[in-house]
Amino acid sequence: MAEAELHSIATWTEIGLAALTFVSLFFVTAPYGRHGRKGWGPEISQRLGWVLMELPACVLWLGIYFAGTHALELAPLALMALWQLHYVNRTFVFPFRIKAEGKTTPVSIVATAIVFNTLNAYVNARWVSELGSYPISWLYDARFVIGAVLFVAGFAINQHADQVLMNLRKPGETGYKIPHGGLYRFISCPNYFGEILEWTGWAIATWSLAGLAFALYTIANLAPRALKHHEWYRQKFADYPTSRRALIPFVV
Template sequence: MTEPAFYRLLLWGFLLVAALTFPALFFITAPYGRHEAKSWGPTIGNRLGWLVMESPSVLAFFACWYLGGRPTDPASLAFLFLWQLHYVHRAWIFPFRIKSGPKRMPIAIAASAFTFTLINGYLNGRWLFGFGADRYGAAWLEEPRFWIGAAVFLVGFAINQHADWVLLHLRKPGETGYKIPRGGLYRWVTCPNYFGEIVEWTGFAICTWSLPGLAFALWTIANLLPRARSHHRWYREKFPEYPPERRALVPGLF
């Protein structure tokens, strides 16, 4: 089998699994973070789990750029910058900022996320710096799709970063347990961090105008929308005073 044939098969399989995963996650909540459970087998530390899960996104995407001839046209460098802006932080900075304490996650969760990020990094990187590279180049910066998508991505990134900042500063030194986050988009939704990430990858899909980019945006929704609903339900059960006007993910809607 040639690599282009393998790529097409992998991409359509990736989309199919997203379609199957979306409804399943309304009934199964991944057991890490506040939803930690003992029934999913051996565990590893939360911080190590994040490093394992997210690092393939950085490395696979960069490898596709490097092995694809290290293109230095403005569009390729912009795609590389936007992707790594999110994932270098998520993989190699964020894990050392979280106050994870004794929290652990199942090895099965870390392994499945590792597989996802490896495949996703390959699909997007191989398209942008290989199979679909002829579509881009300097002329792509004249496309409104590029600028609209990049702007949407950066807005989503800012929302995601602010929401994470609120969570990271929620507890005072020495405090443990959970509190109700407040400020910013937390005024209207339980999970503005997830909302921001969905906005980010929707912007990336517009910016690249590619099927792999769309597949990633759909995967982000399929994964984070059900999890936001689980978080929302958890907060309402744990805190009787939880603000009733808040939605789970999208202000005023859901």
């Protein structure tokens, strides 16, 4: 089997997983974070879980990328920098900033994420540095520029939203509070909105089915969870702002 055919199968598999994930998450809420609950098998520390499940998307992605014949060309390197901007933070920075003491994550969730991130690393890294075509002129193509701007804007939104959540509790405090400021004025989950914006930008910047597959999976994974978060906030806090939407300002 030619690699182009194998890659196509892997990409369409990811799109199929997106459809399956989108439907299933309306019936089963993934048991981590505020929705964590027993009954999903052995657990490990939340911090270790974050590092392990994001590691393939950062380290394995780099290994696959640098095996490509176009890896040292400027446009693929620029795309690589965007990807790693997100995943170096998500793998090696974010897990050590969150207040995760005493919190756990099911091993089953971590294992599932590792499998997906391995597939996604191959689909996107191999496309960018080997199977795709990104001459230096791609760096001033409107699709790259627009996509990169959306990606960076989404990253900034995601970072600000995470910082607001991290600052909600003072040292020694437990429990949940209502977040305020930034896009929290309009939606319950600006961190998810920012991440969806990032990978939508990635799909545009790469102008590829590989990039689109990940954008679709991100939406399929985070949109139902945002709706669950929004519902959780409204049930837990009687004074929760009624004008807030779940994920997209003024829309949903």
